[in-house]
Amino acid sequence: MNLEPKVAEQFFLSLNAAWKNLGLYSPTHPAATAAFKNLSNAFEKMLGDRERITFGLLRGMLLLNGVPLTSKPDLFRALVTRLQNSEIQGVTLLKGCTLEELRHFAEVLGQNVKGVEVEQELKRREVTHILLVKLVQEGTGEERQTEAVDERVGTGAIYSRALQTIRKVFQETRLGKVPSLGEVQRTVEDLVGSILKGKHSLMALTMIKSYDEYLFNHSVNVGILSMTLGESLGLDVTALRELGLGALLHDVGKINIPETIIRAPRKLTEEEWEIVKRHPEDGVKILEKMGVQTEIALRVTKEHHIDFDGRGYPRLGPEDQPHAYSMVVHVADTYDAMTTVRPYQGPADPNQAISRMKKLAGTAFNPLTLDSFVDMLGIYPPGTAVRLTSAEIAVVTRPGTEDTSRPWVRIVQDQEGKAVDGDEISLMEWDSEGEDYARSIVIAFDPVIRRIDVPAVLQGKDLTPVG
Numbered sequence: 105m106n107l108e109p110k111v112a113e114q115f116f117l118s119l120n121a122a123w124k125n126l127g128l129y130s131p132t133h134p135a136a137t138a139a140f141k142n143l144s145n146a147f148e149k150m151l152g153d154r155e156r157i158t159f160g161l162l163r164g165m166l167l168l169n170g171v172p173l174t175s176k177p178d179l180f181r182a183l184v185t186r187l188q189n190s191e192i193q194g195v196t197l198l199k200g201c202t203l204e205e206l207r208h209f210a211e212v213l214g215q216n217v218k219g220v221e222v223e224q225e226l227k228r229r230e231v232t233h234i235l236l237v238k239l240v241q242e243g244t245g246e247e248r249q250t251e252a253v254d255e256r257v258g259t260g261a262i263y264s265r266a267l268q269t270i271r272k273v274f275q276e277t278r279l280g281k282v283p284s285l286g287e288v289q290r291t292v293e294d295l296v297g298s299i300l301k302g303k304h305s306l307m308a309l310t311m312i313k314s315y316d317e318y319l320f321n322h323s324v325n326v327g328i329l330s331m332t333l334g335e336s337l338g339l340d341v342t343a344l345r346e347l348g349l350g351a352l353l354h355d356v357g358k359i360n361i362p363e364t365i366i367r368a369p370r371k372l373t374e375e376e377w378e379i380v381k382r383h384p385e386d387g388v389k390i391l392e393k394m395g396v397q398t399e400i401a402l403r404v405t406k407e408h409h410i411d412f413d414g415r416g417y418p419r420l421g422p423e424d425q426p427h428a429y430s431m432v433v434h435v436a437d438t439y440d441a442m443t444t445v446r447p448y449q450g451p452a453d454p455n456q457a458i459s460r461m462k463k464l465a466g467t468a469f470n471p472l473t474l475d476s477f478v479d480m481l482g483i484y485p486p487g488t489a490v491r492l493t494s495a496e497i498a499v500v501t502r503p504g505t506e507d508t509s510r511p512w513v514r515i516v517q518d519q520e521g522k523a524v525d526g527d528e529i530s531l532m533e534w535d536s537e538g539e540d541y542a543r544s545i546v547i548a549f550d551p552v553i554r555r556i557d558v559p560a561v562l563q564g565k566d567l568t569p570v571g
């Protein structure tokens with residue numbers, strides 16, 4: 105159902121009026137109070153029985169629930185300018201948004217804060233019904249993106265649904281059935297939607313490793329890391345979907361490798377190694393049976409073990425080069441494998457894995473792809489468990505914006521080792537004397553060691569997505 109243009113205009117008019125009043129009066133002045141009451145009424149009217157309203161800029165155009173607002177450019181100019189100045193692309197107002205929250209939103213947008221700071225400031229003010237979002241490209245449907253917004257505390261659910269889909273793909277292939285492509289595509293859609301909304305919470309879940317179900321977790325992790333890296337590299341939604349499909353299914357050909365080889369806690373024999381090396385091409389055959397036709401998905405599956413310099417397997421023709429997207433999956437695949445306990449290796453922590461991978465820049469990995477990946481992860485990738493100078497244990501929730509060695513964390517254990525459900529805090533915070541940082545990181549470690557439930561921690565009550 106489309107929004108009545110008049111109703112929408114009324115809302116934006118009220119928002120302009122509210123801004124004007126904020127500049128003139130104190131927030132408690134009757135004129136300001138009345139302006140916010142009007143704004144809140146206009147919002148309720150515009151929302152009607154919808155769950156959310158999303159507006160924002162896409163290619164310089166103001167969109168409201170996916171529809172361009174072109175009729176009264178003057179009316180919207182103030183809004184466009186404020187969004188641009190604050191470097192905000194889109195805003196979603198959820199059902200339940202209060203007058204107070206609208207007031208905070210108007211105030212924050214009136215201040216000289218930008219991008220991620222706006223998000224932090226809203227969070228500090230406990231605004232939970234107004235989310236900053238990225239609008240997706242034309243033709244991809246604004247609906248999908250806002251659906252993902254509804255899942256804002258549900259990245260754990262998206263992750264486990266993806267895991268379920270992959271498990272089913274492997275199981276059905278093993279039974280000689282052809283798995284449903286539609287189901288995998290829906291999973292890719294969910295993951296892309298969540299990544300476009302804010303990449304850190306889903307990325308953090310890739311720190312979940314499973315020994316018993318290694319292949320399933322690994323497939324989902326490589327899918328998420330590849331798409332997140334793809335997003336950082338500026339790929340459009342269509343490309344992200346194709347990349348994601350190939351990345352999620354990259355190891356499906358492993359279904360033909362006997363368990364005894366997969367779990368062998370030793371170096372493989374020559375013959376065993378030959379069997380392993382068949383999995384990329386076997387994977388392509390399975391994808392084709394499923395009806396995958398897109399070149400990117402097929403190529404990343406085939407080429408995920410081919411190095412930047414052309415080495416690896418399967419062998420390419422002398423003139424051939426691996427696809428740029430295969431290089432993305434190659435990085436994500438290697439990183440996830442390195443940071444997981446395997447029959448033949450203990451896990452590397454993220455920093456160890458990165459420093460080993462950096463030594464292979466230019467040979468195994470495209471140096472530019474690897475650089476972007478390292479930037480994306482930050483020094484302490486989200487989902488990393490850390491011990492703090494305060495003797496508390498915390499989980500990194502998102503990278504620090506000012507200082508990468510000082511990310512946002514959530515405390516999960518106090519000094520005595522007792523489990524706590526702490527708020528999300530920034531390690532940029534000073535101690536009470538203002539002389540030093542309140543907390544710093546002593547060491548990072550694998551959350552599994554302390555049996556920390558990362559999804560539960562990341563979905564804690566006040567964790568808001570950051571774009």
Ligand SMILES: [Fe+2]
Nearest residue numbers: 354355408409
């Ligand atoms: Fe593989």
Ligand SMILES: [Fe+2]
Nearest residue numbers: 322354355437
């Ligand atoms: Fe893999």
